Amino acid sequence: MPANLTPQYYEAEEAYKKAVTIEEKIAALEEMLAVIPKHKGTEKMQADIKRRLSRLREEGQKKARTGRTDPFFVEKQGAGQVVLLGFPNTGKSSLLAAMTRARPKVADYPFTTTLPQAGMMPYQDILIQLVDTPPVAEGMIPAGLSGVLRNADALLLLVDAASDGCLEQVQFCLDFLKEKKILREELSAGRGVTPDRLLVLAARADLPGSQDNIQFIRDFLGESGWGQIEVMPVSAVTGLGLEALREKVFEMLKVIRIYTKVPGKEPDMNTPFILKQGSTVVELAEAIHRDLPRLMKAARVWGSARFEGQSVTRDYVLHDRDIVEISR
Known part of the structure; x- marks a missing residue:
């Protein structure tokens, strides 16, 4: 019986061939298993993918037991883990400090954050974990970042709403998330987030010119097929939108x-x-x-x-x- 494999399967298979780390290989195999047609002609292929997944997961666990700790691994705590992603100086550390009791280093120069930093955000009678991450930029993706993003329960994509380059920030981050199979339309198998678990935060929304840029971002998301992703204006300085953000984060965790x-x-x-x-x-x-x-x-x-x-x-x-x- 012919397998009748889809373009999505071949794309995931190609990603597996190009994968370097165990984390990337596991993500690609999970995607292959999610999109492969489920019928008698693919039963052996499905079994093979599952065997490779099991082998890679065991290999990852063995490495963890040898004492080689992953500096990017953040143990989940509270009602859910929400990870922040963004370009340098978009205000991720300032937001973490404003929403939690964490005291990350905040500075005006880029790449202040070099490893993930976590804090617990109060929401009514529970705590939700927020995790700041090192910034991304063209040609500068921190090693290990994909793993912490893929394991998150939800993502907050911060962009500088007062910057003329805000659209480029959004597009680069979305392309990165999609390329790494972190942002997926469905999660029938594997890890990652769906669009309803990703929120674009228009940071520094209190500054001049930000409102026009926020509308540009919304228009861009709608035109590029990501219209279901919400954009929320916030400011860690004035407190704009922070209470609404707590509510939205809880909603995203489902x-x-x-x-x-x-x-x-x-x-x-x-x-x-x-x-x-x-x-x-x-x-x-x-x-x-x-x-x-x-x-x-x-x-x-x-x-x-x-x-x-x-x-x-x-x-x-x-x-x-x-x-x-x-x-x-």
Whole structure:
């Protein structure tokens, strides 16, 4: 049976052949597995791709165990990891300092940030991790940057809205993300972000000329096929848009906060469980304890249920800020 491979598959295969690092090879194989036609004629090819993926992942884990730590690796914390990307002096470090308690080095000269720096951004009753990264520019892509971007839950692309080169900044970064298979239309397999998890931040929006440039950026995104990517004006100096940004970042993560209560007691409203949108009661039980799905006998929900304390089934889909009581 013919494989009938698509142009997208051949493009991913070519990226695999050109890949140098383990991270790049894994990303290309994940893309090949995502776009390969799924039928009997490609079963052996799919199995081969999976074997190569498994081998490369094992190789990566062995290197990690030898003690050769990756300086670009940032362990995820909080409700999600959001990574900042941008050209030199676009205000990434200033934004990190304004949104978190981190104190990155901020200077007027380029390439102040040489390694990723993380901080925790408060949002209502949770914390979200923001990660500043070394800047990119034509011919200057830091080694290891692709890995931290690919592992992110969402990306913030910062551009200097007061700069005449703001459109070039946007186009270069989008081209880079697409070339490295970090920005994808769909994530049926592999890692990366979809357009709804990428936000363009028009930094320094308080400066003269920025408003016209922001409209140019929006027009450019629409004309180039990226109209679904939102542009948000912000200023780390005046605070313009920062509160709206916190809300938008939480929305991009596509997670929900679920509070739990013990039968006969008040709910714990201080430490919510963070789950993916669409999660069910049984998935909450798994997050609480691996044995709880087997032991649970009943569940009640306050919030999204038709009435407070309604008894629900194991497959009941939870919503943000629901309170759940599980009985054993």
